[in-house]
Amino acid sequence: xxxxxxxxxxxxxxxxxxxxxxxxxxxxxxxxxxxxxxxxxxxxxxxxxxxxxxxxxxxxxxxxxxxxxxxxxxxxxxxxxxxxxxxxxxxxxxxxxxxxxxxxxxxxxxxxxxxxxxxxxxxxxxxxxxxxxxxxxxxxxxxxxxxxxxxxxxxxxxxxxxxxxxxxxxxxxxxxxxxxxxxxxxxxxxxxxxxxxxxxxxxxxxxxxxxxxxxxxxxxxxxxxxxxxxxxxxxxxxxxxxxxxxxxxxxxxxxxxxxxxxxxxxxxxxxxxxxxxxxxxxxxxxxxxxxxxxxxxxxxxxxxxxxxxxxxxxxxxxxxxxxxxxxxxxxxxxxxxxxxxxxxxxxxxxxxxxxxxxxxxxxxxxxxxxxxxxxxxxxxxxxxxxxxxxxxxxxxxxxxxxxxxxxxxxxxxxxxxxxxxxxxxxxxxxxxxxxxxxxxxxxxxxxxxxxxxxxxxxxxxxxxxxxxxxx
Numbered sequence: 001x002x003x004x005x006x007x008x009x010x011x012x013x014x015x016x017x018x019x020x021x022x023x024x025x026x027x028x029x030x031x032x033x034x035x036x037x038x039x040x041x042x043x044x045x046x047x048x049x050x051x052x053x054x055x056x057x058x059x060x061x062x063x064x065x066x067x068x069x070x071x072x073x074x075x076x077x078x079x080x081x082x083x084x085x086x087x088x089x090x091x092x093x094x095x096x097x098x099x100x101x102x103x104x105x106x107x108x109x110x111x112x113x114x115x116x117x118x119x120x121x122x123x124x125x126x127x128x129x130x131x132x133x134x135x136x137x138x139x140x141x142x143x144x145x146x147x148x149x150x151x152x153x154x155x156x157x158x159x160x161x162x163x164x165x166x167x168x169x170x171x172x173x174x175x176x177x178x179x180x181x182x183x184x185x186x187x188x189x190x191x192x193x194x195x196x197x198x199x200x201x202x203x204x205x206x207x208x209x210x211x212x213x214x215x216x217x218x219x220x221x222x223x224x225x226x227x228x229x230x231x232x233x234x235x236x237x238x239x240x241x242x243x244x245x246x247x248x249x250x251x252x253x254x255x256x257x258x259x260x261x262x263x264x265x266x267x268x269x270x271x272x273x274x275x276x277x278x279x280x281x282x283x284x285x286x287x288x289x290x291x292x293x294x295x296x297x298x299x300x301x302x303x304x305x306x307x308x309x310x311x312x313x314x315x316x317x318x319x320x321x322x323x324x325x326x327x328x329x330x331x332x333x334x335x336x337x338x339x340x341x342x343x344x345x346x347x348x349x350x351x352x353x354x355x356x357x358x359x360x361x362x363x364x365x366x367x368x369x370x371x372x373x374x375x376x377x378x379x380x381x382x383x384x385x386x387x388x389x390x391x392x393x394x395x396x397x398x399x400x401x402x403x404x405x406x407x408x409x410x411x412x413x414x415x416x417x418x419x420x421x422x423x424x425x426x427x428x429x430x431x432x433x434x435x436x437x438x439x440x441x442x443x444x445x446x447x448x449x450x451x452x453x454x455x456x457x458x459x460x461x462x463x464x465x466x467x468x469x470x471x
Contacts, residue, residue, distance in 0.1 A: 010265040010266060012268065013251050016046065017041070018270060019046060019435050019438065020046075020419035020435070021039070021419060023077055023437075023439055023442070024268045024417075024441045024442045033445075040236070042236050044219050044220055044223060044233075049219070055385075060305055060387065062391060063303045063391055064303060065431055067208075067432065068198045070461045072432075073435040073439055074432045074435045076458045081222055083221060086213050090207065092105065096320055096321060096374045099374075103123035103124050107206065111464065112464045113200035125169050127165055129163055131166075133162045137160040140160070142196075142467070151188055153186040168322065176350050178428070180299045181350075182351050202463060238253070240254050242279060244413035248263055248264060251264065266445050266448075268445065270437075270438060270441070272393065285412050293405075297397045298396060301350050302349045304347040304348075305388070306383060307384045308384060310343065311342065318374070324355075325347045325349055363388045368383065403424075407423055409424075409445075419437040419438045419441035436457060
């Protein structure tokens with residue numbers, strides 16, 4: 001605990017109840033700061049949240065979120081909240097071709113980076129030529145992540161002799177889902193980071209974790225965590241503006257029809273890049289930050305929720321190849337529902353620009369047609385209900401060169417700090433990146449305030465096998 005814990009702890013306002021704001025708020029509350037978190041919506045989690053869908057009466061996630069074993073800050077965040085046992089871990093990925101033929105890729109006893117090698121060589125979805133070309137591209141990523149030269153990852157892959165099959169059936173399924181952008185718009189260092197950290201560094205790093213409960217149940221406990229440590233969580237309360245001074249920060253808060261001014265010693269702006277842009281005034285001291293924000297753009301994700309009258313598959317999840325739909329998550333199995341009650345599946349399309357203008361009915365018809373190609377049992381199943389959730393600005397687009405504009409947690413205002421997966425975390429727009437950003441903001445704030453504990457970022461997962469030679 002800090003020296004002020006029993007006297008007058010500094011007050012901190014957190015604007016935004018997404019993962020970045022929750023991580024910052026929990027870390028600072030745990031360190032003796034008096035935290036007040038403001039979230040405009042009636043629930044926490046931001047883009048990683050769930051709600052009762054009015055058309056179906058079901059609790060649905062706004063989009064399926066997964067994590068990997070290399071997400072050390074996110075995993076530590078779960079442990080802090082006591083929800084780590086609500087994550088189910090998988091070591092294998094199933095790649096399905098139209099028609100239903102499956103290729104399973106998972107680790108063996110071989111040392112990293114060769115631990116997935118045996119199953120990779122057996123994968124029927126890739127030809128021998130595809131596999132040899134993938135090996136040629138992976139080899140230069142073993143020692144280090146390449147610098148950002150402005151080249152897209154698709155151009156990098158083509159320069160490294162990748163076959164069409166390798167691009168379509170290996171690189172696209174892995175990276176578009178991870179980074180929510182098309183390969184021709186994707187920064188090479190971002191793509192290399194995903195491949196190196198999750199698939200090459202160790203078998204543990206590549207484990208995939210899927211929540212076994214709705215996302216809001218997973219993150220809603222953060223409110224209790226903050227309150228138990230003397231903090232306050234204000235839902236349906238939005239931050240409309242702020243004024244930063246030498247002695248503190250003044251926030252303009254709107255709760256329903258009520259508007260008020262509130263004073264704090266410090267503030268963390270844990271908002272999406274477009275949300276922060278709306279808060280910034282035309283004052284000269286915001287010019288550089290506003291110019292940086294102009295370089296960010298959003299990329300959409302579409303989640304398609306389908307409920308059938310019977311089981312359509314024994315798989316909990318699968319990567320779907322050669323079609324619009326990229327992933328199937330068997331939610332009724334993941335949530336532990338009675339199989340006699342049918343199948344609830346969520347289909348995910350990342351970088352879903354092609355679906356943005358389509359109607360709900362058009363998307364459902366497309367999804368059903370494709371799903372029945374992969375799962376024959378779905379052809380006889382009756383669709384009971386369905387819905388489509390489009391996150392138009394789900395993440396920032398990881399385009400080449402965007403790293404130059406990702407701001408650090410510190411700002412031109414000594415008492416205002418930034419958090420968000422789009423800030424300079426060293427990670428792409430993931431749940432891990434969001435939590436890291438919250439921890440980085442908490443570190444910067446605690447250091448500025450003179451707190452006794454000023455280190456909140458968890459270390460990276462150590463490399464294993466031969467990858468230890470490269471770090």
